[in-house]
Amino acid sequence: MTTITQGHDAAHDHAHDSHGPARGLSRWLFTTNHKDIGTLYLLFALVMLFVGGGMALVVRAELFQPGLQFVNPEFFNQMTTMHALIMVFGMIMPAFVGFANWMIPMMIGAPDMALPRLNNWSFWILPFAGTILLSTLFMDGGGPAAGWTLYPPLVLQSGNSLAFAIFAVHLLGMSSILGAINVIVTIMNMRAPGMTLLKMPMFVWTWLITAYLLLLVMPVLAGAVTMLLTDRFFGTSFFQAAGGGDPVLFQHIFWFFGHPEVYIIILPSFGIISQIIPAFSRKPLFGYSSMVYATAGIAFLSCIVWAHHMFTVGMPLAGQMFFMMSTMLIAIPTAVKIFNWTATMWRGSLTFETPMLFAIAFLFLFSIGGFSGVMMAMAPLDFQYHDTYFIVAHFHYVLVPGALFAAIGGAYFWLPKWTGHMYDETLGKIHFWLSAVGVNLTFFPQHFLGLAGMPRRIPDYATQFADWNAVSSIGAFLFGFSQLMFVYVVVKCIRGGKQATAQVWDNPEGLEWTVPSPAPYHTFDQPPPIK
Amino acid sequence: MPFNTLKLVRKAVLASTGLLLTAALPAYAAWDLNLPRGATATSREIYDLHMLALWVCTVIGVIVFAVMIYALVKFRKSKGAVAAKFSHSTAAEVIWTILPTLVLIFLAYESAPALVRAEDTRNSEMTIRITGYQWKWQYEYVGQNVSFFSTLAQTSNETRQLGSGKDPHQVENYLLEVDRPLVVPVGTKIRYLLTSNDVNHAWWVIDLAVKRDAIPGYINEGWFMIDEPGTYRGQCAELCGKDHGFMPVVVEALPKAEFEAWLASQQAPAT
Numbered sequence: 001m002t003t004i005t006q007g008h009d010a011a012h013d014h015a016h017d018s019h020g021p022a023r024g025l026s027r028w029l030f031t032t033n034h035k036d037i038g039t040l041y042l043l044f045a046l047v048m049l050f051v052g053g054g055m056a057l058v059v060r061a062e063l064f065q066p067g068l069q070f071v072n073p074e075f076f077n078q079m080t081t082m083h084a085l086i087m088v089f090g091m092i093m094p095a096f097v098g099f100a101n102w103m104i105p106m107m108i109g110a111p112d113m114a115l116p117r118l119n120n121w122s123f124w125i126l127p128f129a130g131t132i133l134l135s136t137l138f139m140d141g142g143g144p145a146a147g148w149t150l151y152p153p154l155v156l157q158s159g160n161s162l163a164f165a166i167f168a169v170h171l172l173g174m175s176s177i178l179g180a181i182n183v184i185v186t187i188m189n190m191r192a193p194g195m196t197l198l199k200m201p202m203f204v205w206t207w208l209i210t211a212y213l214l215l216l217v218m219p220v221l222a223g224a225v226t227m228l229l230t231d232r233f234f235g236t237s238f239f240q241a242a243g244g245g246d247p248v249l250f251q252h253i254f255w256f257f258g259h260p261e262v263y264i265i266i267l268p269s270f271g272i273i274s275q276i277i278p279a280f281s282r283k284p285l286f287g288y289s290s291m292v293y294a295t296a297g298i299a300f301l302s303c304i305v306w307a308h309h310m311f312t313v314g315m316p317l318a319g320q321m322f323f324m325m326s327t328m329l330i331a332i333p334t335a336v337k338i339f340n341w342t343a344t345m346w347r348g349s350l351t352f353e354t355p356m357l358f359a360i361a362f363l364f365l366f367s368i369g370g371f372s373g374v375m376m377a378m379a380p381l382d383f384q385y386h387d388t389y390f391i392v393a394h395f396h397y398v399l400v401p402g403a404l405f406a407a408i409g410g411a412y413f414w415l416p417k418w419t420g421h422m423y424d425e426t427l428g429k430i431h432f433w434l435s436a437v438g439v440n441l442t443f444f445p446q447h448f449l450g451l452a453g454m455p456r457r458i459p460d461y462a463t464q465f466a467d468w469n470a471v472s473s474i475g476a477f478l479f480g481f482s483q484l485m486f487v488y489v490v491v492k493c494i495r496g497g498k499q500a501t502a503q504v505w506d507n508p509e510g511l512e513w514t515v516p517s518p519a520p521y522h523t524f525d526q527p528p529p530i531k
Numbered sequence: 532m533p534f535n536t537l538k539l540v541r542k543a544v545l546a547s548t549g550l551l552l553t554a555a556l557p558a559y560a561a562w563d564l565n566l567p568r569g570a571t572a573t574s575r576e577i578y579d580l581h582m583l584a585l586w587v588c589t590v591i592g593v594i595v596f597a598v599m600i601y602a603l604v605k606f607r608k609s610k611g612a613v614a615a616k617f618s619h620s621t622a623a624e625v626i627w628t629i630l631p632t633l634v635l636i637f638l639a640y641e642s643a644p645a646l647v648r649a650e651d652t653r654n655s656e657m658t659i660r661i662t663g664y665q666w667k668w669q670y671e672y673v674g675q676n677v678s679f680f681s682t683l684a685q686t687s688n689e690t691r692q693l694g695s696g697k698d699p700h701q702v703e704n705y706l707l708e709v710d711r712p713l714v715v716p717v718g719t720k721i722r723y724l725l726t727s728n729d730v731n732h733a734w735w736v737i738d739l740a741v742k743r744d745a746i747p748g749y750i751n752e753g754w755f756m757i758d759e760p761g762t763y764r765g766q767c768a769e770l771c772g773k774d775h776g777f778m779p780v781v782v783e784a785l786p787k788a789e790f791e792a793w794l795a796s797q798q799a800p801a802t
Contacts, residue, residue: 066699066706068691073773147770153747154730154772241748247731248746281606282614290624312733312768313744314725314751317650324642328635335631336624342599343623347615349608363599371588378584378638380577380645383742384566387733387768452563453737455768458776460691462706463699464561 020521029124032116033521034101039418040123041098042411045091046487048130049404052086053480055079060442060476063469068460076459077145078137084148085165088265089172090130092399095407096268097122097179100207102418104183106512106519107201109192109528114185122178129171136161136168147457149258150225152239152250156232163233166225173218180214183207192511194530198292201510202285205292206271209299213260213267216303221257224250248313255306263302266398267295269406270337273359276413277341279508280356281348287340294333294340301330311382320379327377334370338363351506354428358409361401361436369397372447387457390450396443405435408486415490416504420518421497427489434482441475567738570757570784574740576645584638591634649740652754655722659713663725663732663745663767666774670713673724677797683777684708691777707764712781716790717757725751730772736765736780744769757784 021027021036031037058079062070071079101119105112113119136143141159144150155162187208191200200208227238228250237243239250278285285291307315307323315323341363350356372394376385385391415423445468450456454465461469500517515523568578606612660671667682683691687706690697699705715721725734727745735742739755757763765780785793 067695067697068693072693073776077770077773077775145773151731151770154770157730157772241746245748247748282608283616284618286617287619287624290619312742313746314749317647320646320650321643324646325639328639331635332628332631336628338595339627340624342595342602343620345599345602345606347612347617348602348606349612349614350603350606351608360599360603364596367592367595371592374588374635374638375581375584378580378642380642380649381581381584383649384577384581384737384740386742387735448562448564451566453567453765455735455766455776457770458766460699460706460776462704463702464563466700467561468563 030120032112032120034105034113034116034119035418035519035521037113037119037123038098038100038102041094041101041126044123044126044130045095045098045407046490048086048090048094049483051134052083052091053483055083055086057476057480059083060473062459063461064473065470066461066463066466071459073459074142074145077147077457078143080457081144081147082133082137085133085144085169086130087399088148088261089169089176090126090133092265092403092407093172093176094126096207096210096265097176099203099268099272099407099410099414100179100183103414103512104186104204104207105190106515106523107204107510108187108190108195109511109524109530110186110190111522111524113182114190115182118178119182122175122182125171125175125178129168129175132164132171133168136164139164149251149254150228151254152228152231152247153241155228156240158232163229166229169225170222173222176214177218180211180218183211184215187211192524192527192530198289199530201271202274202288202291202295203268203271206267206274206295209295210264210267213264213299213302217257217260217264220253221261224253224257227253248310251310251313252307255309256303258309259306260299260302262395262398263298265403267299269362269403270295272406272410272413273341273362275510276355276359276409277344279413279505280351280353280359281345282350282506283344283348284509285340286343286346287336290336291340294336297333298330301326301333305330308377308379308382311379312386324377324379328374331370331374331377338367338370353412353505354423354425354432355409355413357429357432357436358405358412361432362405362409365397365401365405365439369394369402372397385450387455388450389446389454389456392456393443393446393450396446400443401436401439405439408435411486411490414512415493416500417512417517417519419494419497420500420516421493422500422504423489423493423497427485427492431482431485431489434485435479438475438479438482442472442479443475445469445471445475569738569740570759570761570763571739571755572758573645573649573755574738576648577740580641580645583641587634587638649753652722652752655720655754657716657719658722658724659715660724661713661726661734661745663727663729663734663771663778665729665772666767666778668713668734668778668780669728672794675794675798677794679711679797681709681711681713681781683779684710688777704764706777707766707779707781709779709781712762712783714783714785714790714793715757716787717760717784718787720754720756722752722754725753731769732767732771732778733769734765734780735768736763736782738763739765739782742768757782760784760786 062076139161141161144165146155230236231238237245239245239247274285305327308327376382412428449465449468454461502516503513511528566578566581568575658673660673662669667680669680671678686702687708690699690702725743725745727747732745733742741753741755743751743753761784763782767775767778
């Protein structure tokens with residue numbers, strides 16, 4: 001640690017430009033500093049969590065009772081569609097890019113991201129894209145209402161606001177691609193001497209693989225929505241049966257993007273969990289190399305399973321068989337990961353600070369999402385589960401107590417490193433328990449609703465679904481309002497609190513714990529020695 | 532000490548099972564928890580497969596969660612646990628790669644024949660053409676000169692309007708009633724041809740275990756054979772616009788003779 005500080009001072013003597021951040025708004029507008037940009041990403045994601053969450057609460061309020069009480073079906077469909085678009089592209093992906101920005105340079109001993117100006121740009125595209133997307137709600141005809149999957153022909157019935165929504169998706173995709181390029185170039189070129197690929201922390205590994213997936217599939221999404229654009233506004237017929245086009249083709253293209261996309265969301269979560277569990281087990285990550293292989297295996301498989309989202313479109317039998325079996329294969333590397341995390345805790349010395357609580361909840365609840373995933377992979381069963389609340393329950397289990405819990409756990413884990421203060425542990429634990437109860441109360445009953453026959457994306461339902469819907473809505477409001485507590489804890493931690501040590505936790509592994517807390521504006525001006 | 536922790540775990544498991552049971556008790560009211568067994572051989576086959584998958588997942592889940600919970604209880608720093616140093620075990624990793632592989636092969640092996648049977652539309656005795664519209668279904672008895680539309684029943688439609696002031700609980704089969712149901716004979720293998728006139732829809736009746744998309748430009752096919760006379764209800768399952776939630780599917784299965792009579796009565800007043 002002393003060597004680091006010395007290295008930092010030595011660099012200071014020779015530097016010409018100032019070492020601290022600029023003042024005021026221009027610090028944030030023009031920053032090329034990976035920590036500032038990371039902070040911007042994370043704050044943007046936090047704001048979007050509440051925007052998208054608010055939409056979810058509109059949906060759950062309407063579904064609290066049968067009958068229409070608050071909104072008409074048109075607006076309801078806009079809410080479900082925008083909730084998903086905001087949460088996927090505006091919240092969870094930016095959150096993980098924020099983590100990547102903050103942590104990857106510090107974890108591999110690099111002074112910054114490789115392409116700092118690109119980094120600034122890839123963030124500053126986001127607020128504009130988000131604003132354009134949200135502004136469609138106030139346009140004539142309202143926002144997109146055909147579901148986040150944007151299936152034609154329905155989506156082609158949208159008003160002119162569709163052009164804005166598609167432009168926003170283009171911008172969001174561009175931001176992701178630029179971010180992915182930056183991550184790859186940084187990891188490939190900026191590692192400190194001695195930081196070989198197989199010494200990198202798991203979080204860096206998962207992000208490297210995620211970045212390649214992003215490069216592969218985001219352009220595919222851009223192509224798909226561009227064809228929608230020309231179909232809607234320029235008279236082409238890519239997806240219009242009346243003009244010789246093929247509505248199912250869109251689904252293939254969309255899910256060729258869409259399925260890797262879910263792993264783009266979950267792989268960085270795996271990375272964060274792989275950092276947290278060893279730290280609070282006081283034991284190295286079990287099976288590091290098999291974790292790397294499992295991650296790569298999941299990424300590869302994720303590219304050949306897309307049509308399991310389409311078992312009911314009338315695929316040939318052989319196609320259904322292939323996609324059923326390839327999908328089931330994904331359970332193998334995923335199971336290996338769960339077992340490895342469990343083995344990491346085995347004969348460890350466990351403590352249960354807030355990040356660890358979120359990581360443990362992730363283990364249990366992500367597994368539940370995995371089980372329902374295996375069930376849905378079985379094509380004949382999917383004929384019953386498809387487009388019901390069973391699938392809604394499934395993907396919310398992997399995305400909320402999966403990805404979101406990983407992000408929140410990661411935030412608690414590194415918050416002392418970012419701010420230099422310890423967060424309020426008691427409030428953190430209360431936040432965890434409220435979230436854990438809320439999330440299960442919201443989503444577990446949705447399994448029952450789906451199995452009993454409730455389709456998804458309906459604003460009103462038959463009365464036999466009333467009871468579990470009421471439970472689910474109560475849980476959703478509990479979960480939603482609990483997140484205000486997270487904001488309070490974060491703000492409190494930024495403003496003050498017990499001074500954090502450099503290590504923060506009990507001797508955790510990783511270069512980020514060798515620099516002081518808060519991490520200085522520039523770290524690793526000199527490459528750190530790697531053991 | 533290990534006995535104490537085991538006891539603790541056992542108590543916790545018992546308590547939570549009790550809790551679950553109490554929660555499940557009113558299941559006989561509207562608190563439906565599971566797939567219905569349904570009214571066709573296919574639906575029962577799928578139900579059995581569903582229960583198999585559910586139990587396999589439950590057993591694996593209980594084992595994995597038990598190991599996790601044991602670790603969480605046993606290896607606490609506050610109980611004086613000291614961290615071991617090991618970080619891999621090739622044998623263990625090979626075992627827990629092979630075990631899930633075997634389970635998945637088993638599940639795929641069980642699924643494949645069910646899938647083949649569900650897709651086998653050969654030797655059907657009757658064909659019905661189903662066309663999705665925003666927001667109603669059209670049923671056409673191929674070669675019988677019978678065809679009609681099926682839309683949401685008036686009572687449901689009035690009640691479901693925003694601010695209607697009417698209580699859905701007072702409406703029988705709220706949102707699951709139509710003006711004219713699809714009438715079919717029991718004990719007959721019925722093939723349906725499915726398409727759409729505007730956007731994608733999906734025709735789904737949970738008791739028949741059929742769900743298939745109605746897509747413009749495509750003709751999808753499927754089949755069902757109902758054992759018992761009765762009324763079976765379902766809904767459109769693919770988002771199709773503002774009234775997606777309001778285009779139910781109702782299938783009325785009649786004994787063969789009654790069906791023939793019904794069909795004849797529909798043909799008689801044909802113009």
